[in-house]
Amino acid sequence: MHIAKKQIENEFSEHNKLLILDTDLIITKVWLLHVYKTFPDKIDETIKNSERALYLLCYPDLPWEYDKVRENPAQRKYFFEWYKTKVTIQQTG
Numbered sequence: 001m002h003i004a005k006k007q008i009e010n011e012f013s014e015h016n017k018l019l020i021l022d023t024d025l026i027i028t029k030v031w032l033l034h035v036y037k038t039f040p041d042k043i044d045e046t047i048k049n050s051e052r053a054l055y056l057l058c059y060p061d062l063p064w065e066y067d068k069v070r071e072n073p074a075q076r077k078y079f080f081e082w083y084k085t086k087v088t089i090q091q092t093g
Contacts, residue, residue, distance in 0.1 A: 004028045008046055025050070026086045030079065047090060055087045 007025055025047050032039035060076035072079070 004043055030082050057084055057087060
């Protein structure tokens with residue numbers, strides 16, 4: 001939950017006129033649902049109030065490489081489709 005809190009603080013900082021993110025609360029929500037089967041209501045409220053001009057969602061066609069924060073190499077397409085669904089819902093209302 002610390003990650004979500006810090007992300008919210010950074011995104012809504014007055015210093016961020018143009019903000020480019022490599023992740024956002026939609027991704028955090030998906031991972032919380034995957035791992036814990038739940039997420040704080042505050043995340044949905046914040047997602048609904050977020051203004052996103054553009055999402056670039058990259059297809060997982062590059063070779064997977066291990067690092068300390070990556071996992072589930074066999075589920076990359078599964079998560080891609082889940083992210084795509086959530087982003088589409090966010091963009092279309």
